[in-house]
Amino acid sequence: MAEELGRVPDLVEHNDLDQAVGLLLVYARRSCKRFVGEIVMLRGQLTNIQTEFRKGTISREEFHKDRSKLAMAVLELVDIFVEESGGADAGEKIESKDPADRKGIYISYAWADRAEVDLIDRVFERQGIMLMRDKKEVSYKGDIREFMQKLGDGGAVVVIVSDNYLKSKHCMHEALMLMAHRDFIERVYPIVLNTAARIYDSKQSIEYIDYWEKQVMRLNEKVRTLKNIANIDRIYADVNRVQRIRDAIDAFMNVIQSRNCLNYDDLVRAEFKPVIDAITKFAQGPTP
Numbered sequence: 509m510a511e512e513l514g515r516v517p518d519l520v521e522h523n524d525l526d527q528a529v530g531l532l533l534v535y536a537r538r539s540c541k542r543f544v545g546e547i548v549m550l551r552g553q554l555t556n557i558q559t560e561f562r563k564g565t566i567s568r569e570e571f572h573k574d575r576s577k578l579a580m581a582v583l584e585l586v587d588i589f590v591e592e593s594g595g596a597d598a599g600e601k602i603e604s605k606d607p608a609d610r611k612g613i614y615i616s617y618a619w620a621d622r623a624e625v626d627l628i629d630r631v632f633e634r635q636g637i638m639l640m641r642d643k644k645e646v647s648y649k650g651d652i653r654e655f656m657q658k659l660g661d662g663g664a665v666v667v668i669v670s671d672n673y674l675k676s677k678h679c680m681h682e683a684l685m686l687m688a689h690r691d692f693i694e695r696v697y698p699i700v701l702n703t704a705a706r707i708y709d710s711k712q713s714i715e716y717i718d719y720w721e722k723q724v725m726r727l728n729e730k731v732r733t734l735k736n737i738a739n740i741d742r743i744y745a746d747v748n749r750v751q752r753i754r755d756a757i758d759a760f761m762n763v764i765q766s767r768n769c770l771n772y773d774d775l776v777r778a779e780f781k782p783v784i785d786a787i788t789k790f791a792q793g794p795t796p
Contacts, residue, residue, distance in 0.1 A: 516586050520579050520745075528582055529554060540589055547585070554578055580744040613697075613787060614665045615639045616682050618672035624701060625668055628780060632666075635784050637791075639666065664695045664790050666783070669764055671703035674716050680753045683760050694790075697783055698764045702772050707761045716761065720754035 513535045519528035529551045536543045554575070561571040613632075617625045629639050665686060673679040686692055706712035727747045769775075770782060 513586060513589055517583060520582055525554060525575065525579055525582070528579075532582060532585060535589065536585075543585060543588075550578055550581060576744050580748055583745040584748065613637055613639055613663070613791075615641045615668065616665055616673075616679065616686070617641070617668035618670055618676050618679050620672040621668055621670050621701065624670075627776075628666070628668070628699065631780050632784065635788075637784060637787060664697060664787060666787070667696055667698045667764075668701065669698050669704045669707070670701040674704060674707075674757070674761075675719060677750065677753065680720075680757065680760075681749065684752060684756055687756065687760060687763075693763065696763070696767075697787055698767055698769055699775060699780070699783060700764065700769045700772060705771075708765060713758075713761055716757055717754065720750065720757055723750050724754050 513531070516528045516531055519525070519531070529547065533544065533547045533551065536547050557566065557571055557574045557578075560566045561568070566574075615625065615629070625641065629641065632639055667673075667683070667686070673683075686696060689695065700707070706715065724747065727743075727750060731743060731747065770778070775783065
């Protein structure tokens with residue numbers, strides 16, 4: 509990802525929206541030209557509200573409200589650029605450069621499920637498959653480039669789907685990043701823990717949609733209680749991210765269901781052989 513694009517969220521967080529829009533425009537002109545017009549319009553809107561505030565035609569509260577909306581629009585564009593570029597530098601496509609690179613497998617999981625992940629890790633290691641895993645959850649700001657780079661380098665992802673995973677903002681953000689990858693279906697190897705077995709039942713899986721819907725509502729309600737909405741661009745961006753999880757979780761669960769995963773207890777008894785066999789085939793690459 510270009511350096512200027514990576515700096516934009518920090519600039520927004522530190523209320524330097526003018527420079528954030530400027531850097532976003534530089535990136536768009538080089539790599540995403542179809543967004544140039546939209547960013548120029550955002551810059552014009554920012555200039556207008558700054559002028560109106562200085563003239564006293566809009567109140568401080570109106571200024572900060574309009575400015576927060578523009579900041580959220582800027583962060584949404586950053587997300588779009590990241591997803592379109594696959595998290596790599598502008599113009600680069602994420603793909604394995606060598607068949608050997610496909611042997612590295614990334615694992616996406618909730619930290620609360622580390623006992624199960626430790627077991628899976630040991631079984632896979634005995635079969636010569638090294639799982640690339642983080643020892644702690646990473647924050648939203650830090651994970652986009654790192655996660656997408658690992659996805660590109662590792663070639664495939666074992667997703668440990670659990671109740672904890674489906675209710676974690678960090679994990680579901682990773683899931684959204686996975687879904688944005690062009691080879692999502694080919695690269696994902698889900699293992700569904702017993703705590704998430706309800707995703708196979710439509711009536712019960714609605715509970716997860718309801719969970720994220722309530723998270724959106726609670727955040728919105730909290731925002732509405734604020735008397736002063738100045739300098740809350742990060743909060744608006746967070747509301748938007750949670751809303752995207754709410755909108756995408758059903759599609760994510762549908763993909764997991766479609767993979768016809770074995771019951772977790774059966775996988776443990778089989779020492780995860782079906783998953784290991786599938787990953788081994790993937791690691792070997794296409795048959796000549």
